[in-house]
Amino acid sequence: MSDPLFKVVDLTIGWDETVVQRGATFEIERGSIFAILGSSGCGKSTMLRYLVGLEAPLSGSITIDGLAPDQSVPGRPLFGVMFQSGALLGSLTVGENVALPLQAWTCLPPDAIGGIVAAKLRLVGLEHAEGRMPSELSGGMCKRAGIARAMALEPDLLFLDEPSAGLDPVSAVELDELILSLNQQLGLTFVVVTHDLESIFKISKSCIMLDRESKSIIARGDPRVLRDTSTDPRVHSFFNRTPLEVTS
Amino acid sequence: MPPAFGIEQVQTSADQGEIRIHGSLRFAEAAPLWTELRRLETSAARGQTLNFEMSAVQRIDGGAMALLACLRAELQRRGVKSEFVAADAHVQRIIHLYGGDHAVARLKRRRPLGTLDQLGRATISILLEVKLVLAFFGQMVVAGAGVLRSPRSANWRELPATMERSGADAVPVILLINFLVGVAMAFQSAAQLKQFGANILVADLIGISICRELGPLMTAIVVCGRSGAAFAAELGFMQVNEEIDALRTMGFGPMRYLVLPRALALILVVPLLTLLADVAGVLGGLVVGVTSLDLTVRGYLNQTARVVSLWDISSGVIKSMVFAFAVALIACQQGLATSGGAEGVGRRTTSTVVITMFTLILVDAVTTVLFRMAGL
Numbered sequence: 001m002s003d004p005l006f007k008v009v010d011l012t013i014g015w016d017e018t019v020v021q022r023g024a025t026f027e028i029e030r031g032s033i034f035a036i037l038g039s040s041g042c043g044k045s046t047m048l049r050y051l052v053g054l055e056a057p058l059s060g061s062i063t064i065d066g067l068a069p070d071q072s073v074p075g076r077p078l079f080g081v082m083f084q085s086g087a088l089l090g091s092l093t094v095g096e097n098v099a100l101p102l103q104a105w106t107c108l109p110p111d112a113i114g115g116i117v118a119a120k121l122r123l124v125g126l127e128h129a130e131g132r133m134p135s136e137l138s139g140g141m142c143k144r145a146g147i148a149r150a151m152a153l154e155p156d157l158l159f160l161d162e163p164s165a166g167l168d169p170v171s172a173v174e175l176d177e178l179i180l181s182l183n184q185q186l187g188l189t190f191v192v193v194t195h196d197l198e199s200i201f202k203i204s205k206s207c208i209m210l211d212r213e214s215k216s217i218i219a220r221g222d223p224r225v226l227r228d229t230s231t232d233p234r235v236h237s238f239f240n241r242t243p244l245e246v247t248s
Numbered sequence: 249m250p251p252a253f254g255i256e257q258v259q260t261s262a263d264q265g266e267i268r269i270h271g272s273l274r275f276a277e278a279a280p281l282w283t284e285l286r287r288l289e290t291s292a293a294r295g296q297t298l299n300f301e302m303s304a305v306q307r308i309d310g311g312a313m314a315l316l317a318c319l320r321a322e323l324q325r326r327g328v329k330s331e332f333v334a335a336d337a338h339v340q341r342i343i344h345l346y347g348g349d350h351a352v353a354r355l356k357r358r359r360p361l362g363t364l365d366q367l368g369r370a371t372i373s374i375l376l377e378v379k380l381v382l383a384f385f386g387q388m389v390v391a392g393a394g395v396l397r398s399p400r401s402a403n404w405r406e407l408p409a410t411m412e413r414s415g416a417d418a419v420p421v422i423l424l425i426n427f428l429v430g431v432a433m434a435f436q437s438a439a440q441l442k443q444f445g446a447n448i449l450v451a452d453l454i455g456i457s458i459c460r461e462l463g464p465l466m467t468a469i470v471v472c473g474r475s476g477a478a479f480a481a482e483l484g485f486m487q488v489n490e491e492i493d494a495l496r497t498m499g500f501g502p503m504r505y506l507v508l509p510r511a512l513a514l515i516l517v518v519p520l521l522t523l524l525a526d527v528a529g530v531l532g533g534l535v536v537g538v539t540s541l542d543l544t545v546r547g548y549l550n551q552t553a554r555v556v557s558l559w560d561i562s563s564g565v566i567k568s569m570v571f572a573f574a575v576a577l578i579a580c581q582q583g584l585a586t587s588g589g590a591e592g593v594g595r596r597t598t599s600t601v602v603i604t605m606f607t608l609i610l611v612d613a614v615t616t617v618l619f620r621m622a623g624l
Contacts, residue, residue: 076276090591112282115318116311119346123310135588154275154311185345186310 005030005157005189006051011060013043013050019058020046022215026208030156033183033190033203035223038210039238044193045084047210048161051191052081064157076105079157080150084165086142088134094145095121095130101152120148124178140171147178157189158182164196176202197239201227209235251277253305257288264297266333270304275311285319294327302335308342317348324352377603384581388511391503403500406509414475415517419524421474426466426525430454430532433462438541447541451551454533459560463525465612468571471518472604476579479510480600483583484593492584502584511576518572519565526561559624567615571608578604 006028014020020043028034038044049055051062053069062069064078088097098117102108108116121127124144134142143163150158163179164172176199182188183203194200200207200223209219209226211234219226219235227239237243253271260266267288273281292298300316308316316332323330332343343349361369395402437453483506486492492502530552537543582600586592 090589091594107279108282112278112315112318115321116278116314119310119314119317122347123345133588133591135592151310154309181345185341 003030004028005065006034006191007061007063008051009061011050011062012058013047013055014058015055019215021210021217024060024208024210024217026217026220028189028191029206030189031183031187032206033179033192035200035204035207036191036193036210037195037200037207037223037238039195039212042210042212043215044195044210045161048081048159048191048193052079052159076101076153076155078155079159080153080155081159082143082146082150082161082163084162085139086134086137086144086146088137088142088145088149090134093131093133094126094137097134097145098149098152101149105153116152117148120151121145123151123182124148125174138171140167140175143167143175144178151182151188155188157191160190160192160194162194162196163192164194164199172196172199179203197223197241209238251280253277253281255281255284255288257291258301263295264299265292266299266301268301268304270306272307273305273309273312273316274307275309278311278315281312282315285315289319289323292323292326292328292330297329298323299330300332302332302339302343305335305339308339310342310346313342313346313348317343317346320348321352325355380585381578381581381603384584385577387503388507388577391501391508395504395508401504403505403509406506407513410510410513411517413478414471414513415521418470418474418517418521422467422470422521422525423528425470426458426463426528427532429462429466430458430529430534431536432532433457433529434533434536435540438536442541447537447543448547448551450533450537450541451543451548452555455530455552455556456560458529458533459526459556459564461564461612461616463529464522464564464568464571465608467518467522467525467568468575468608469605471514471521471572472575472579472601472608475514476575476600476604477597479576479579480583480586481593481597483580484586484596487584487586488589488592507576507580507584510580511573514572514576515569518568518575522564522568523561526564563619563624567612570611570615574607574611575604578607 004027008024008026011024012019012022013024014022024047036044036047046055050057051069053062067078069078088094089100092100095114095117098120099113102113102116106113118127118130121130124147126141126144126148129137129141129145134145137145147158147160147163160179163175167175179190179192180203183190190203192199192204205222207220207223207226208217210216211218218232219230223239226235230236230239251271253269253273256268258266258268267285289298300320320330320332332340332348335343340349434450434454438447438450441447441449441453483492483502486506492506495502495505534545534548537548538545579600582596582603586596588595
């Protein structure tokens with residue numbers, strides 16, 4: 001791997017006596033779209049909370065460009081995060097939500113912030129929603145606004161939690177296109193937590209797959225290659241949408 | 249450290265100029281970039297041309313591009329022709345991504361609402377709210393009649409728990425508040441009555457005002473703050489979380505399943521709380537009477553028993569039942585009308601307390617006048 005932006009070494013996550021995943025080690029290349037996959041309940045979203053520094057791991061280390069996730073470079077945090085529902089603040093308009101990190105982390109005057117907000121919203125196709133409240137948006141629009149907010153401070157790395165969950169097929173494809181476009185045009189690195197196979201095959205060239213039973217990574221690599229060549233029944237079953245045969 | 253970019257303005261003809269940018273434009277240097285650009289763009293006047301010459305830009309990120317695109321749009325809106333020119337392929341892609349090569353749309357300016365307009369809208373919104381509460385009252389009556397016909401259709405399992413939360417759990421705060429109200433009132437009136445040697449009349453004043461007015465009212469206000477707000481928040485959260493819709497699809501009407509048990513719980517416990525409040529208020533007056541007015545305990549209590557009639561107490565209890573119904577009605581109506589996520593829940597909870605307080609005072613005034621007019 002030429003230029004890893006994100007490194008996870010021997011990470012064990014959980015709380016008290018409960019271990020969700022143990023011994024996870026992986027690297028994410030700069031400029032890639034990396035997927036964290038797994039069936040429901042395997043700890044994908046929990047893993048994301050640890051990767052972005054919301055929880056302290058039981059053991060192991062996470063570094064982004066050599067820094068811990070809860071550190072920040074001068075002027076801005078290391079990454080942006082879009083949560084599953086968009087997590088927009090309900091009392092602020094969409095524009096105010098996107099402006100929030102800019103107001104907190106930069107000394108830009110209001111007109112410059114307004115310009116950046118308008119540009120980011122235009123980028124995600126929400127230029128007409130700047131003055132609307134989050135409650136007036138559809139699920140897909142909330143996610144798009146969440147991405148605009150996560151991108152406000154120009155992070156190199158964006159975490160997306162279930163970006164296509166709850167979206168209609170057209171909105172899901174549009175969101176995939178947006179992620180690809182941002183990745184290719186701006187060189188942003190994405191970490192996407194999902195179990196949407198169609199989206200994975202379209203946008204991601206590298207992934208890890210988490211397993212609930214063994215509490216570990218059971219596959220890593222290109223998702224298309226894993227789909228076609230993996231001999232592990234759990235991986236094969238997941239990527240080919242076939243029921244897992246239970247052996248006694 | 250000097251910035252990684254450089255900007256200069258060149259006048260290429262009388263009405264045409266260029267802002268030549270070179271180096272790396274990064275979001276980390278957005279503030280000096282914006283200051284510099286702002287300084288240069290002010291010289292351009294309507295009808296002139298001011299292009300951004302980008303051939304020497306080595307690298308540009310989205311944040312910096314957003315600022316340039318914003319500035320170009322502003323120039324165009326002022327009537328200055330402005331484009332990005334001579335950018336290499338990579339920079340041109342980012343310009344395109346941020347709409348730097350698109351036509352600039354005109355800004356729609358919102359006209360602020362006039363005072364009369366705002367007043368009219370506020371009046372209509374209040375009238376609509378009253379209409380909704382009255383409609384909800386009608387639905388409650390219909391649902392109540394349905395429950396009387398078929399008692400098993402209501403959710404009685406929730407009744408004891410709601411009574412405990414709204415009643416038993418509120419006893420300490422009700423006692424304390426009404427005791428202190430009794431103390432404060434007795435002190436205020438004692439200072440005046442002492443001048444006329446009418447110390448014993450403190451017992452009359454406290455007994456009647458607590459039992460007829462302050463006991464029921466203070467109790468209702470506490471219940472509104474505790475249980476009313478809790479009902480509104482609980483039902484509001486259920487509403488935004490689609491739990492109410494789920495109940496409806498399963499055949500449970502929210503009126504019978506959620507509203508009536510809460511309303512009944514309040515109607516049953518608030519009169520009891522009011523009686524306790526009356527006792528606490530009278531005790532508050534007694535403490536002041538004995539310690540500051542040289543009254544005896546027996547004398548004070550005898551005087552209270554002499555002047556406070558059964559009707560004084562029962563009129564307070566009747567009022568408290570009306571208050572309890574008003575709190576439940578408004579809290580449940582506001583909770584079920586919630587929309588818009590966490591913020592909506594907060595807004596409805598606040599409006600529950602405000603509307604209920606106003607209603608309680610209004611109902612208290614109306615019932616007092618009606619009782620007086622009826623000679624009671």
